[in-house]
Amino acid sequence: MASHIFRAIVAKMGSADHIEKALERWAKGLFGPKSRIEALKRLSGGASQETWAFEVSGVGTSRRLILRRAPGGVAMARSSEAVSLATEAALLAAAATAGVPVPAVLGVSDPGTDLGEAFIMERIDGETLGRKILRDDAYAPARPVLAAQCGRALAGIHAADLASLPALPHSNGLDQINKYEAIYRAFDLPRPVFELALAWLKANPPAPQPAVLVHGDFRLGNLIVAPEGLASVLDWELAHVGDPREDIAWICVNSWRFGQIENRVGGFGDLDSLLDAYAEAGGVRFDTRQIDWWETLGSLKWGIMCMIMYEAFRSGADASVERAAIGRRVSETEIDLLNLLEKVS
Amino acid sequence: MHDAPSPAELISAVKSFIDDTAAPQLTGHAAFYARVASNVLSTLLREIEQRPAAEAEELAGLKALLGTQAGDSIQSLNRTLCEQLRTGSMSISTPGLLEHLKTTTIAQLSIDQPQYSGLKAARAPRS
Incomplete structure (x- = not known):
């Protein structure tokens, strides 16, 4: 070595x-x-x-x-x-x-x-910062069309021929629950809301879908948006083979709506616009309720990722105030989980 | 012991120094970290003001939910609650559970990130 x-x-x-x-x-x-x-x-x-x-x-x-x-x-x-x-x-x-x-x-x-x-x-021109895309006048023309454009882009990604792609990790919903639960338990910082979410997710798994190419991090921040709309999908390093609903739900997680909670898709669009465009482009027509389970898993994953970033501070690996402070953002995902669980219970 | 200046007064003084003196002279990463540091001090001020009442309410909620006696700490009761949720002794349909978790999380978030969009949604009446 x-x-x-x-x-x-x-x-x-x-x-x-x-x-x-x-x-x-x-x-x-x-x-x-x-x-x-x-x-x-x-x-x-x-x-x-x-x-x-x-x-x-x-x-x-x-x-x-x-x-x-x-x-x-x-x-x-x-x-x-x-x-x-x-x-x-x-x-x-x-x-x-x-x-x-x-x-x-x-x-x-x-x-x-x-x-x-x-x-x-x-190099593609445009903006990646969520807050600018959601608030700047320059992107006002993009916002009404972005949900449908994301639906079409996701339908294209999910239709990719797996046999012609390089070997990719496989990860379905239960794999991800097990992985993130193990990380959370290792911290020994018990949080009742996370326990409730874990138990509910395990008790209510959705019927499986045929495995497809999943982008794995499809959300504002990883999309280049131009004034006329979606210009590019970036950051493919978490791509894997899995469930198409994972990508659709991840951009709905409230942490990626940057304050615009009323617009379920990324803070800019409604989910039916995305799902209609996804189906018109050849994807399965999912019901919005079929996205709830995956959005709940998404919020739980982001909450545990925030704990991982705080752990870098707690362990002494990164003494920055930013890593310390992110530990006080875990409760954001807890309220999102409770809002979701209240809706489905 | 003396309490003048109080912890809140000392934290406020440091926060004013960061916001009014240090941050304007910083650029790039250092300016970003100064903003994070200032926000952390705001969290601490809310913590000093709100935590005692929030913890008293959490403790009462845990005791009502778990039916335990006096003397148990919030930490040990939360561990018990986690264990019951993990083993299925309690679930989303347990009466009072969602209400307790929501009250506690709203109190936590009111300290941690009072501007978070999900907090306002949680406080709104269910439609």
């Missing part, structure tokens, strides 16, 4: 300068010898993923692109359930074929190369 770690250190030492040189070699191969890399800028510093914006000039109209890269070019920090970057790139290509709006993938780089494990895609 020593060489593995050594490679990681070398890649990190290179940082921006190293990446720029590796990108330039890649661009010359694809666009021609006059290619130059400009405006290379780190966009986010996620633990599991680096995202860089850059431009390729000297090739006529300059190309605005995005690099997604494992930290230091080596996939050692990605969580166990996240798919590899190569798989993510393959899913983007499959989604494009299915008519889902996604950025075109221009290149995939393997581990051990100059660039390390990474892929390059086009």
Whole structure:
């Protein structure tokens, strides 16, 4: 393993300068010898993923692109359930074929190369911040059409041919209950509302659906929205094979409505608009009540994810005030769970 | 012991320093963390003001629900409640359960995140 770690250190030492040189070699191969890399800028510093914006000039109209890269070019920090970057790139290509709006993938780089494990895609204009999409005047034309556009995009994702995709994790509702229950119990911080939600979910499982490609994190924050509506579906690293209702319900979880609780889909739309468009595009016509179970599981999962982030503080791994404070957001999901359980009981 | 300044007065003074002096001089991540820190102090002020009454109500609710005697702590009663829900001795249809959990969670959220949209919805009468 020593060489593995050594490679990681070398890649990190290179940082921006190293990446720029590796990108330039890649661009010359694809666009021609006059290619130059400009405006290379780190966009986010996620633990599991680096995202860089850059431009390729000297090739006529300059190309605005995005690099997604494992930290230091080596996939050692990605969580166990996240798919590899190569798989993510393959899913983007499959989604494009299915008519889902996604950025075109221009290149995939393997581990051990100059660039390390990474892929390059086009940069899409638009907004990802939920509050801006829900409140800014610029996105007023997008809001009334977004629920139906999300329904069509999800129908496309769920219709993807599983046999032609790379190997993906399988995870249905009961798998997820078991996984998150084990994490919650290990913290030994008992919360009666979570116990009630766990017991209710186990006692009322919905009839299973044929397994499909599930995006796994389909919500505002991971969607690029332009003034005219949905421009791109991003962040495929939690993709898996599972139940189509998981994706439909996740964007309904109140934590992703950014205060606009009255609009069940992402704070912008109503669920029937999404479900109608989903069915018109070839999906099953689900009833809104069939989404309740999955939305309840979604709120429970987000609550336990907030506990995981607080645990990073409690364990001493991350002493930031932000990690401490998120422990006081778990009660948001508890009230959402009670509002949902009151509706179904 | 002295209580002047009180804990609430001390916290308010630190919060004013963050909001009025420190935060305006910060940018980027540091400005974000300053805002989080200020919000944490607001939570603490609500905690000092609201927790004693909220805990008294929670304790009374737990005792009514579980029918236990005096002397049990909120922590041990909540563990018992969790255990009964886990084993199925209590469920969503247990009389008084949802009401107790809702009252307790509304009180918790009124301290933690009083602006949260789900809190307003929970307080609204059922339609």
